[in-house]
Amino acid sequence: MDSISTRRVSNQPTRIPEEPYIEDFYVTGESFEERTGDPDAFSAAVGRIVIYFAELRDQVSKAIHLMLRQNENVGEAITCQMPFADQVQLMASLVRSLQERQPFNVGTWDADVLLAELVERCLRAEELRNQVLRSSWIGCFLAEGKAVLRQTTANPGHDLRVQEQEADAGYLLDVADFFCSMALHVEQFFLGWPSCSDAQEVDPMDADPTLH
Numbered sequence: 342m343d344s345i346s347t348r349r350v351s352n353q354p355t356r357i358p359e360e361p362y363i364e365d366f367y368v369t370g371e372s373f374e375e376r377t378g379d380p381d382a383f384s385a386a387v388g389r390i391v392i393y394f395a396e397l398r399d400q401v402s403k404a405i406h407l408m409l410r411q412n413e414n415v416g417e418a419i420t421c422q423m424p425f426a427d428q429v430q431l432m433a434s435l436v437r438s439l440q441e442r443q444p445f446n447v448g449t450w451d452a453d454v455l456l457a458e459l460v461e462r463c464l465r466a467e468e469l470r471n472q473v474l475r476s477s478w479i480g481c482f483l484a485e486g487k488a489v490l491r492q493t494t495a496n497p498g499h500d501l502r503v504q505e506q507e508a509d510a511g512y513l514l515d516v517a518d519f520f521c522s523m524a525l526h527v528e529q530f531f532l533g534w535p536s537c538s539d540a541q542e543v544d545p546m547d548a549d550p551t552l553h
Contacts, residue, residue, distance in 0.1 A: 383486050386513035387473065393520035394470045400527040401428045401463065407534045408435040429463045446532040459526060466523050469516050472506060486510055 373380060405428060406416025420428055436445065436456055447455050472492050482488035487509035494502045506512075 381483060381486070382510035383482055383488075383513065386510045386517060389517035390470065390473055390513060390520065393517045393524065394466065397463070397466060397520050397524040397527065398425055398428070400524045401425070401432055404432050404527060404531050405435065407531055408432075408439055425467050426464060429460055429467075433460045444533070445530055447530070455530070459530060462523055463527070466520050469519065472504070473508070473513065473516060476506075 369376075402416065402420045405420055406413060409416060409419070411419070420431075423431070433456055440452055445452060472490055476490040476492040478488045479491055480488040487507065490506045490508050492504045492506075494504075496502075
């Protein structure tokens with residue numbers, strides 16, 4: 342029998358085991374195949390959604406760091422706790438403030454139109470991410486390879502809003518590919534800008550002529 346200690350909380354004795362009731366996370370060292378067998382397409386598509394959205398977020402963060410002319414550590418301190426939508430809006434604001442002095446890689450496109458589309462698509466990506474990762478999953482999705490994603494949202498002054506989307510591996514892969522495409526679009530928009538390592542050597546007085 343495990344030895345226990347006794348303490349009093351609100352005059353009620355409480356028995357505290359030496360070992361925790363709930364086991365903490367630990368690494369088993371087992372492979373995926375050893376535990377579940379071959380990966381299924383449905384789960385693999387969900388994994389790609391997570392990975393590719395993280396890449397999109399990284400590209401937006403890097404764009405902000407470049408425009409602020411900050412090295413990676415300082416830039417991360419600014420953006421690491423910032424919600425993705427706020428990062429996208431900050432990126433857009435910085436582009437608008439700098440586009441007269443620093444060209445962006447827009448080719449023959451109208452810069453303002455391209456930026457507006459970039460912002461709109463990034464925010465659409467976040468909506469899709471939330472639809473997948475913040476929904477209730479209804480159905481035997483591992484056995485059937487499809488599920489109904491039910492997302493419930495509430496805005497101040499409005500009733501609850503319930504949205505449902507039937508999703509199979511193909512739909513989830515479309516979402517993942519959209520994230521991957523958007524990450525490439527963001528990266529391409531800033532081609533030609535100095536890297537974060539170069540930005541470490543930039544004097545803020547040189548970066549912004551209005552400071553002179």
